[in-house]
């Protein structure tokens with residue numbers, strides 16, 4: 443479609459709804475796959491994890507609510523407004539989530555979000571999942587820009603963003619309301635054609651080595 447300013451949609455409508463949500467392979471025997479109704483227990487477990495509740499502002503009331511949320515993920519795929527994957531071993535339980543919120547096919551943009559259950563953390567999985575999803579969203583789906591936002595008080599998420607190729611673009615003041623009050627927000631983004639890893643460091647964040655530079 444071409445809008446009144448004469449600009450074509452970046453991604454034509456129907457490119458998500460017209461196909462099934464794909465399974466995306468990750469290294470080390472992991473994959474990104476659509477959430478299933480029988481993942482409700484893991485989704486509820488995530489909502490009970492203090493770090494996920496805190497940083498993802500994620501709440502699930504009970505198993506029925508978890509199943510409703512999983513059904514809504516599939517509705518959002520069909521509506522082309524969201525795309526959410528479970529991080530799992532083939533035929534294994536969900537151990538994390540990575541996804542796109544606020545998908546805007548016409549404008550070519552979306553926001554990437556992620557969390558891992560405690561047992562899946564500390565092995566570079568979030569970086570590989572974010573890179574893999576960025577590759578799908580930018581190269582296969584055809585979006586132009588993915589943003590990634592987090593509180594500066596969450597340095598692990600900042601490292602994931604930076605290591606997965608999401609360049610730090612600035613700090614938005616008082617932008618996220620958490621349980622303990624307003625937090626500033628780091629804005630990172632990855633634009634089509636960016637490399638898999640950012641150069642340099644993020645202001646105000648500790649300098650760390652660059653282990654786990656491998657592919658997804």
Ligand SMILES: CC(C)(COP(=O)(O)OP(=O)(O)OC[C@H]1O[C@@H](n2cnc3c(N)ncnc32)[C@H](O)[C@@H]1OP(=O)(O)O)[C@@H](O)C(=O)NCCC(=O)NCCS
Pocket residue numbers: 493494497498556557558559562563564565566567568569591592593596597598599601602605650651652653654
């Ligand atoms: C953030 C999260 C997704 C990171 O996933 P992960 O795969 O476990 O990431 P890792 O443990 O491999 O660490 C990623 C990087 O953060 C660094 N890191 C981990 N904990 C850290 C901390 N407390 N302070 C500073 N850096 C930290 C690691 O050293 C690593 O850096 P490197 O890439 O330079 O080696 C995971 O910890 C999580 O789900 N946390 C709770 C929910 C959350 O924060 N969600 C994000 C909301 S924006």
